[in-house]
Amino acid sequence: MNKQDLLMVGVGGQGIILASDILGEVALTAGYDVKKTDTLGMAQRGGSVLSHVRLAGQVSSPLIKEGEVDMLVAFEKLEAARWAHFLSPGGLAIVNNHAMPPLSVSMGTARYPTDEEVGDILRRQTNRVCFTNGTGRAAELGDVRALNMFMLGCVSSFLPIDVDLWKDCISQRLPSRILQINMTAFEQGRKETSNVNVG
């Protein structure tokens, strides 16, 4: 059983913790040893959020070392750049092509990196970079909060875990009134990255 160290990053309120919880549950069902830990800082919203998920035959530390992440799943572009140094050489970066300017950028005291700069920072670590339009797709579906299931769909296309396990777990975890839209988002995410060639 190959180890998979995944780092999910983004901004508080984007649903990262639920996504990494579901990933952990699915991997458990698929027979992996799982450890998962989140770094939330002190507030519920607005700050950087980081979730380490480690899957293997046996896992010791819940934290992944810098330079050893197999899959960086970034819900926001600046956060992708911020945590790029965790990627292993040749690791995979899945990046939601969406910018949420931090306050310092809005106030004009700092500059948001350009798409080119974000791409360069990521490609210093790996050539396997995959930008997706998750926020746009979720908005088209009628709820931007479905972004987390879209991103999970992307992740699922790169992991050797049966798609039904994913769908079962999502069905169990999400309330029925929002399940349909989220399941569609998951399927769209899975489809979007199934077709891309990231080496």
Place this chain on the structure above:
Amino acid sequence: MKKLLSGNEALALGAYHAGVTVAAAYPGTPSTEILESIAQFDDVYAEWSTNEKVAMEVGLGAAYAGARTLVSLKQVGLNVAMDPFMAAATTGIDGGMVVVCAGDPGIHSSQNEQDDRHYARLAKIPMLEPADSQEAYDLMAVAYDMSEEFDTPVLVYTTTRISHSKSLVEVNRKRVAPARQPGFKHDVQKYVMLPVHARLRHPLIEDRLVKLAAYAETFPHNQVLWGERHLGVVTSGVAYQYAREAFPRASFLKLGMTYPLPRNVLLEFADKVDRVMVVEELDPFLQENIQAMGIEVIGKEFIPRAGELNSGIVEEAGRRAGLLDEPSQSRQVDLPQGLPRRPPLLCPGCPHTGLFFVLNTMGQRSKLLDSSGKAQGESKLIITGDIGCYTLATYPPLSAMDTTACMGASIGKALGMEKAGVGTKVIAVIGDSTFLHSGITSVVNGVYNGGQITIVILDNGTTAMTGHQDHPGTGISAQGKKTQPVELERLVRGIGVNDIKVIDAFDMKALRAAVRSSLDSPELSVIIVRGTCAVRLQTRSGPRAVDMDKCDDCGICLRLGCPAIQKLDGQLYIDAALCAGDACTICEQLCPKKAIGPLSAAAAETPK
């Protein structure tokens, strides 16, 4: 059955299966979910206590009455509860009593970094340390048996990376029935700590410690895992996981019980390996206790005392100690430079934002920072702060907090400043839950000693920062029962405060008038700023938008620090998905050009 549980969930389930019937806590990261988890069981009485001291006392009473009892708190929470904690260690218990203390190395969400393992030694009681969720679950059963066998409270010490990490747990026990009906056995020599009785207890405590040390020698969760003999690692808790990755071939003595320590086990282990390294987070607690036994070990000479460890840090320490010959497996990584930080902020629609904007402008606090953001000069207002989401108002652009020390300290600090002679423009700002936790006695003190300070109680009707727990002011218990809410106005009036104002948190004019009036008041005054926490809003309607035809780009709205108000590539906009809308409207009230209004009425579009 295997489950993916956080350490906190596993601790709660372990306690439940051990037959706990009473649990008490005050919320505090990273311990909060322990009480939340056990509160879900109907056959447990679980309460949010007013503070940790009360939680410890409730736990102690329940244990005196024969119930198996759980008290859970964070590392600084144990500071608050030290008085009854020491009393519990002195009197002992009847029903098993376990105190779970969750440390926060790395200070993810605390006001200081401290190693609470010292408290076990201070109180002379046993301490257990789980290294993952499975051990968190397993050790709770052991802890209750140990507590009753040795007539002592047991400290279970975890850290953020145990409490907040999820790992697999084989749930292989069922709830044991309480051993006996609740009942209190009259015994004044044991339970009434007059000096004459306390003097009798102390030798018993010393004797208990000797017996516990003997017990530790055969404690099954102190495990020796033999590998190569050139290096023996002594470790516990999450540090074991890091050390395991850093030294994959070494021999390990993994301690599940870290006070008192098993002297013979340690001597034997040290004898069979070439060198011993102790790997632990924060203080050299194990190291110094082991060295005091005459065993030669290394540890903190190479491992940092401050901050959270990880496998990389331990590996690097091993390399510097000459314990790892092979070059680093992990390659040098380039840290991205110059990226804007993203600190946590008050939420869009936060009922604290308006008050802090008023304090910022009235204190002319934006002038306190030079262009590089460095502090300079004195404010026209001094704002003593407290512990809660509102501590985030320290950051620019609100920059409206001067001090934060510990729970409830804002009011005492404000009075101290006034009495020191800084003038009377001193404002203490404290949240409702923190006020009920430990602010009340400071108001009593302020009234008694003739203070003239202004106290702002930010009443958002919840304990927001730790995840929205109820508290005495909400009148809803930890298990969802309706109780008598404590009314802040009546409470403060009962203490003897005459100047009390209750203000809508989203009414900017009223906020400004109230602060001005209270600052001018010759007596101690209280302003209760009331507004629902934005995260708890049931429905959101009427997101605001900027009419770019009217906007003159003055930037006042941005000075609220609201995450929904954003500016990218020169364009100002309000993120409709984030905006709290009709529930808030403070940006609309501030805008001098009346350029902000409900989205449907505004001409502007929110960019995708």
